[in-house]
Amino acid sequence: MKWNSSDVDLYNQSKEYIDTAIIPLISVSVDSDFKHTVSKGEFISLVSTELERQLKGRVFLFPSFSYLKNSSTVVEDLSKWGEELQKEFKHVIFLTSDEKLKDKGGDDQNGQLIWLPSMPLEHMDDQLKRKLLQDQIEQILNILLQSWNKS
Structure with a gap:
């Protein structure tokens, strides 16, 4: 389910089955690494959408x-997000390709950070893109299944 009115209606009717919140994390910067930053965000958006599907x-x-790429408060912000979302969802998953978040460690009691290496999809043909996305989805599914089985 996605962030739209009709899906929220569905969510309200079947809350007991929807126990996982997924939040894609997108860094923003217009520095010399602008295109690479955009590419990483595009990749995470595609993975998130396919995972939801x-x-x-x-x-x-x-x-x-x-968030701004060089933000010093992003880990604290994510902790607050996780805390708020755990009032409604048993599992809170943050998806990112940001190496800095991976290094800072975003996992805590308020959510789980899943870091994915970004793949430059710009010049790939559609079949290869789908294959790469599916491989990433399978890895995330394994992590989610482990998390679901623990609870």
């Missing part, structure tokens, strides 16, 4: 959380 009825996809 495959797990519709079990996950709720929130809008992307955008």
Whole structure:
């Protein structure tokens, strides 16, 4: 389910089945690495959308959380997001390709950070893109299944 009115109506009717919030994390910067930053965000958006499509009825996809690439408060902000979302969802998953977040460690009691290496999809043919996305989705599904089985 996605961040739109009709899906929220569906969510309200079947809350007991939807226990996982997914939040894509998108860094923003217009420095010399502008295109690479945009590419990483595009990749995470595609993975998030496909993950929601495959797990519709079990996950709720929130809008992307955008932050300045050099922000010093992003980890604290994510902790607050996780705390708020855990009032409604048992599992809170943050998806990112940002190496800095991976290095800072975004996992805590308020959510789980899943870091994915970004793939430059710009010049790939559609079949290869789908294959790469599916490989990433399978890895995330394994992580989610482990998390779901623990609870």
